[in-house]
Amino acid sequence: MNVPESHPRYESLLRRDRLIEGFRNGIVAEAGLIAHGRGEALDYLIGEKTNDFAEEAERVSAFQLLNASNPIISVNGNVAALCPKSLIELASTTGAALEVNLFYRTEERIAKIVEHLENFGAQNVLGAEPDAQIPGLEHARALCTESGIFSADVILVPLEDGDRAQALRDMGKTTIVIDLNPLSRSSKVASVSIVDEVTRAIPNVTKFAEEIKASGEGLSKTMADFDNERNLAMALEAIRKGF
Ligand code: PTJ
Numbered sequence: 352m353n354v355p356e357s358h359p360r361y362e363s364l365l366r367r368d369r370l371i372e373g374f375r376n377g378i379v380a381e382a383g384l385i386a387h388g389r390g391e392a393l394d395y396l397i398g399e400k401t402n403d404f405a406e407e408a409e410r411v412s413a414f415q416l417l418n419a420s421n422p423i424i425s426v427n428g429n430v431a432a433l434c435p436k437s438l439i440e441l442a443s444t445t446g447a448a449l450e451v452n453l454f455y456r457t458e459e460r461i462a463k464i465v466e467h468l469e470n471f472g473a474q475n476v477l478g479a480e481p482d483a484q485i486p487g488l489e490h491a492r493a494l495c496t497e498s499g500i501f502s503a504d505v506i507l508v509p510l511e512d513g514d515r516a517q518a519l520r521d522m523g524k525t526t527i528v529i530d531l532n533p534l535s536r537s538s539k540v541a542s543v544s545i546v547d548e549v550t551r552a553i554p555n556v557t558k559f560a561e562e563i564k565a566s567g568e569g570l571s572k573t574m575a576d577f578d579n580e581r582n583l584a585m586a587l588e589a590i591r592k593g594f
Pocket of ligand 1: 379380382383384386387388389390391393427428429452453454455456510511512513529530531532535547548549550
């Protein structure tokens with residue numbers, strides 16, 4: 352990209368560039384470009400920064416992932432293109448496994464995303480050989496692995512579609528959704544909704560997980576007090592008021 356780092360929209364332009372490149376390399380779905388545009392508009396409205404409500408949700412998410420017995424990070428085309436390194440860092444800090452799981456599923460795209468993550472140093476990426484199904488969804492979107500998403504107790508699903516987010520909740524899992532839209536069905540059905548841009552949110556969750564591990568904190572007051580509905584209401588209020 353020929354835009355200097357001093358450009359006021361550098362970060363945003365870099366994200367676009369990564370998605371376009373991901374699309375050309377067969378990682379990002381066509382609809383992924385559209386989905387990102389919607390996210391950009393909402394990010395603009397929350398000031399293109401991590402707000403207090405998002406930080407609170409990110410901290411709670413770090414607790415949830417660290418306290419899980421089988422934490423999983425679900426990876427789609429957009430997230431793989433936008434922040435592969437941060438995904439791997441979060442997985443290694445929290446002991447979570449990465450599983451590629453796509454809305455617009457093709458075996459070819461799954462293989463490319465697995466390879467892309469491996470090129471950034473990921474190991475044992477799940478998803479290419481599904482052997483289980485999420486109940487309540489039609490065939491392709493239901494496919495997952497038994498040792499990964501199917502048996503996960505805590506699952507991070509960035510940019511998830513509402514149906515699957517609901518189906519995962521119905522399985523009794525703790526779901527953490529990252530979505531800039533506080534009104535999306537995914538945000539509404541999640542146990543913890545992070546209303547923040549995914550490239551900011553994932554490193555923040557890692558940072559909080561590192562802090563929690565270093566301090567040896569147990570179940571903190573932050574977690575006990577967390578109310579997802581109230582947190583979403585604060586995000587909506589921030590969008591309404593403008594920044
Ligand atoms: O790679 P696939 O096949 O799994 O497909 C991925 C997409 C994202 C195309 C698919 O899941 C999809 O169509 O998603 P939706 O239903 O458009 O929802 C995407 C949500 O994520 C929207 O509410 C967007 O506002 C939000 N969003 C988009 N980009 C970002 C984002 N949230 C946080 N950070 C972003 N960068």
